Each structure stands twice: as C-alpha cells, then as structure tokens.
Amino acid sequence: MNSSAAQICTGVSRLVALFSRIPDSLIALIGRFSIAAIFWKSGQTKIEGFAVDLVAGEFQFGWPQLSDSALELFRSEYRLPLLPPELAAPMAAFGEHVFPVLILLGLATRFSALALLVMTATIQIFVYPDAYPTHGVWATVLLVLIARGPGKISLDHWLAKRYAAR
Incomplete structure (x- = not known):
C-alpha cells in the first residue's frame, strides 16, 4: 500500500476510534x-x-380535554x-402524552418505546x-431504545442499580 493510502487508512481508523468513544448513554439520551x-x-x-411547550414558552395548566378538531381528524x-x-382519538392523545x-x-x-413503535407502525400502515x-x-x-435501553442517565438505570444491590 502506498504512503498516501496508508495515511488515509490511518486517519479513517483514528476517526472511527474517536466515534466509537461516544457514550451509548449520550446517544440514548439524545434519542x-x-x-x-x-x-x-x-x-x-x-x-x-393543558399546554407545555418549553421552546415557545407556552404554558397552560388546566384540565386537558380532547379537542373537537382531533376527533374530526380521526373521523375524516x-x-x-x-x-x-x-x-x-383519546387513546392517541393519552399515549402521546404519557x-x-x-x-x-x-x-x-x-x-x-414499544407502545410508540406500535403507534408509529399504525400511522405508517393506515394513515x-x-x-x-x-x-x-x-x-x-424507538428500536434503539427497545434494544439497548435508556442508558445510564435514566430512572430505569437508577432503579436497576438500587434494587440489584439488595
């Protein structure tokens, strides 16, 4: 292998090694x-x-009710x-909040994640x-979360550590 190709391979290998150091917990948290x-x-x-939008700064803390427009969307x-x-309609609204x-x-x-994957498949197939x-x-x-879990920055991890010690 010539010198240029070897340098490229070495550079790619270093980059791959750097990428492999990204913590799975960070990837899970972002996901x-x-x-x-x-x-x-x-x-x-x-x-x-009831409205909570952290980005827009919109907060309304009342009793949530299904909107007429949501019911109409599910009908039409x-x-x-x-x-x-x-x-x-209420099942979707409930699931998309909980x-x-x-x-x-x-x-x-x-x-x-499994529940939202079923919802995603339903939307894909029927809607x-x-x-x-x-x-x-x-x-x-969702499949990454199902297969790998939520990572160390999660209540699941904390609970597992806490109860595994008993």
Whole structure:
C-alpha cells in the first residue's frame, strides 16, 4: 500500500476510534429527548386546556380535554380500521402524552418505546403510508431504545442499580 493510502487508512481508523468513544448513554439520551418531543408535540395538537411547550414558552395548566378538531381528524382523515374515532382519538392523545414523559425520564423506557413503535407502525400502515422516511427515523430511534435501553442517565438505570444491590 502506498504512503498516501496508508495515511488515509490511518486517519479513517483514528476517526472511527474517536466515534466509537461516544457514550451509548449520550446517544440514548439524545434519542429519548428527540422522540419524546415529536410525540409530545403531536399530542399537544389533540388537546385543549393543558399546554407545555418549553421552546415557545407556552404554558397552560388546566384540565386537558380532547379537542373537537382531533376527533374530526380521526373521523375524516385518519380513519383507522377496527377502532372508532371516539376511542382512537383519546387513546392517541393519552399515549402521546404519557409515553413521551416516561421516555424522557427513562422510566419504563422499553415498554413506552414499544407502545410508540406500535403507534408509529399504525400511522405508517393506515394513515400516512407515503411518510416512510419520517416514520423510518422514528422507528429506528424507538428500536434503539427497545434494544439497548435508556442508558445510564435514566430512572430505569437508577432503579436497576438500587434494587440489584439488595
């Protein structure tokens, strides 16, 4: 191998070694925040009376109610098979609020990620089948959380350490 090729290979090897030092817990934390934000924002569009948007600085702490527009979307645009809109809309709104919070905290992370993966598959198959590039990214993040867990910066990790010591 000539000198230039050897230098390139050495440089690439060093770069790969540097990348491999990125902590899995950091990757999981970024994934948890990102996927939680996506589903939380979607859930916020389905309710009235309760709003938390840290980026926009919007806070409204009332009793959440399903919005009429959310129910209408489930009746006209989403039209899921097997579930009536009156059941699907509140289930989606509930899931898009509870599971992101659990994922953000790193509590019941694998279960919550699985629930959101099922929701993602449902959206992909029945609602927006042409949106695979977006749903594929969501599924990838959720599968990483299911397969690898939430990382060390999580309540799951803390609880596991605490109860393993007993």
